[in-house]
Amino acid sequence: MAARLPRPAGRRRLHPRVHRARPAPRGFPAAGQVEQFAFSGYLLWRAGQTRGLAVDLLAGLRAFAVDAEVQLESGVGPQERFALDRAWADPVFGIRVSVPIAGRLRAMGLLDFGGFGLGSELSWQGEARLVWALGSRWSADLGYRHLAYDWKGGTDRLEQTMSGPFAAVTLAF
Structure with missing residues (x-):
């Protein structure tokens, strides 16, 4: 079954698709x-820094826990229901500039x-943010993530794809 779930209230876009072996009418x-x-944790290595421009390579883990349910209302005969309750973790690699x-x-x-293929087939994340340093270790961040x-x-x-703005307070150690 392939179905598109309704858009949730608020600013965040959520576009999940669930599939079963037999397609829905x-x-x-x-x-x-x-x-x-979803939680992402990284170890970063400073690959280079010149005149304030910094490039970091990262490796880490992204953990997911998902509970999804879709109900098909055919109007003719019984309703069909699909449910998925899973948790998994993905190794992740990337770059931060x-x-x-x-x-x-x-x-x-x-x-x-x-x-x-170790957790999900593929996961990816991109984000852009403005970082305001509050001190040597603290910052306030505003950004957009996909x-x-x-x-x-x-x-x-x-x-599933998710996009939206975010605000964060960061402690660097």
Whole structure:
């Protein structure tokens, strides 16, 4: 079954697709919900720094926990339901670039890729942020992030993309 879930309220875009071995009939409404937790942790290595421009290589782990449910309402016969409750972790590798703008303000970009069939088939994340240094170790960040993954298990498959703004307080150690 392939179905598109309704867009949630708020600014964040969520575009999940769930699949089953047997396709659903076209034109029938589907309703559902997705609850998700994602955490990314990295070790960074400063590959280079020149006149404030810094390039870091990163390696780490992104963990997911997903609870998805879709219900097909055919109007003829019984309703069909698909549920997926899974947790997995992906190894991730990427790059982060930081450039000074003015004073304590920096622009930062990050791109990482993961999965490689070990957790999900593929996951990736891109983000751009402005970083305001509050001291030597603390900063306030505003940015925009896009995260996508494609997970397969047996006949089940979950593809999801999420995009939206974020705010963060960061402690560097």
